[in-house]
Amino acid sequence: MYYSLIYLLLFLVQTNLSAKYSRVCYFTNWAVHRTMKEARLLPEDIPADLCTHIFYAFASIGSLTLQAKHPNDLGEYQGEKPLYPRIMKLKEKNPELKIVISCGGWGNSGEFDSISASESSRETFSKNALAFCRQHGFDGVDLDWEFPSSNHRENFGLLVKTMHKVFKKEAKKTNKERLIIGLAVGAGKLQVKQGYDVPVLCHYVDMVNVMTYDLYGSWTNKVGHHSALFHRRGEKGLEKELNTNYSMHLWIKAGCPRDRLLIGIPGYGRAFIATGGDPIKAYGQPGGVSSISSPYLGESGLLAFYEICKNELKEGFKRYWDDDHQISISYKDGTWIGYDDPESVRNKCEYVKQEGLGGAMIWALDMDDASGKFCRKNRKKRLRRFPLINAMKEVFETNEQTTQQSTTPLPTSTLSNETILLNEEFKNLLDQMFDEASSSSKFVPTYRILSFLLILLSLI
Structure with a gap:
């Protein structure tokens, strides 16, 4: 019985890893x-x-x-x-x-x-x-x-x-x-x-x-x-x-x-008023939202990504990159725009x-x-x-499955009747796993399945 459970859990782990x-x-x-x-x-x-x-x-x-x-x-x-x-x-x-x-x-x-x-x-x-x-x-x-x-x-x-x-x-x-x-x-x-x-x-x-x-x-x-x-x-x-x-x-x-x-x-950026020529040094400056207006969205201080593209290509805005925040900034003449x-x-x-x-x-x-x-x-x-x-x-x-699967054989059990005695805690965990798998549109999280597998192996 325990072999079937192990193989089932391994199958769910492998299937989950390929989930989108x-x-x-x-x-x-x-x-x-x-x-x-x-x-x-x-x-x-x-x-x-x-x-x-x-x-x-x-x-x-x-x-x-x-x-x-x-x-x-x-x-x-x-x-x-x-x-x-x-x-x-x-x-x-x-x-x-x-x-x-x-x-x-x-x-x-x-x-x-x-x-x-x-x-x-x-x-x-x-x-x-x-x-x-x-x-x-x-x-x-x-x-x-x-x-x-x-x-x-x-x-x-x-x-x-x-x-x-x-x-x-x-x-x-x-x-x-x-x-x-x-x-x-x-x-x-x-x-x-x-x-x-x-x-x-x-x-x-x-x-x-x-x-x-x-x-x-x-x-x-x-x-x-x-x-x-x-x-x-x-x-x-x-x-x-x-x-x-x-x-x-x-x-x-x-x-x-x-x-x-x-x-x-x-899909949009938020604009502020900043001083100085370096937008990276403008963080934390006191100042309100820029009055720059969005002709497409009809809002002030907020621009769609495509508007920021247009500004950088045709209006003289320059794109900067913040290494700490890992994010982009568009800047021109005191108009500071944080965007993705x-x-x-x-x-x-x-x-x-x-x-x-x-x-x-x-x-x-x-x-x-x-x-x-x-x-x-x-x-x-x-x-x-x-x-x-x-x-x-x-x-x-992008396919992230770059690691090779382990070829280590599964440990064998010395139980003569090839059965496994599950304690009450494991029964509850197993019931929860199958309940989530049957009721959710997603697979059970990998780390949870691995936890169940480790508990199972410890009981063999």
Whole structure:
């Protein structure tokens, strides 16, 4: 019996090592109707194999159910046909693509109060959300609660627990794949501590997208990069915490399995006013947000990646690299822009692989250079569409299985009847492993399987 268990565990380990990293891309339904045509993004503009998951933002929450939010979601609007069926056509080209409906978003935290307040409301919402997804073809629900307070902490955990129960029951009954549950969560220490029952949330959801951006802005009153990978030498206190690495380890230490965690990558930069000729020395300078305006996004102090490309190619902005933060800066005449480019994205995705995380998320598809025209330096070269997301894809799809498998024979047992006596602790662990494997859309984390294997071998 124990030989069968060992071989099964080894098979799961080997299978897990070849699992794909998730590439979550947010699609915003308002990007179809931007004023300037070159800033628009249609569902048909998205390569079907670019992302592993597309999160459609946003649906509303009302009357304990999900509701289409934009007039164009289910109806014709300003000459455009309904978006839901159009984005679903991507799955015809790539059956493995998962399209998830996202609800909430900035300024809509109040929508979650009614659906999480009681077990009755949680179950009603879960069943209604399930029906909404099945009706329109979505593969799951993303809860983007920005942000739960300490008063919501317990109820948020109970909400995802109920959703998981309802989704799992329906999948078993209908023999369909269980709907995905995703979360978009805060990256700050106070947010994590107060608003999230991390062990509960991470046990019942499939992916946790940590919004590791907007770490600096007008609210900080000083120049800083909003999406740095690591801290800089000399940083202390809060400043040392405002980076991707710190935020991800916050979630890990709070009890979230690494394979459930995805880092957040912004498709935009944040601009500040700085003095001096060296942008690297501008960190920590007191100053407000730059008044530089985005003609494409219609916002001040925030520019899409493709706008930054255009500025660097045509407006005299110069690109700098910060070795400590492992991130890029664009600078000209006191306008300081912290942003991600393909190099920083590749670094972050290598970090994901080194840390054993689940993948990366980008906000949002329409902020990358969808056409490839903005970032093309040489007109004779082929257009490079979606350079940020393609950098992510290249790193994650690179075969990392470079080590040779061990040829050391398995130890043999002296038990005469070739049986193994499992203690109660191991039984519980084994039951948990198989329960997670059967209920989750992902494989059991490698480190957990290895732990089970080591316990098993110690009992032989």
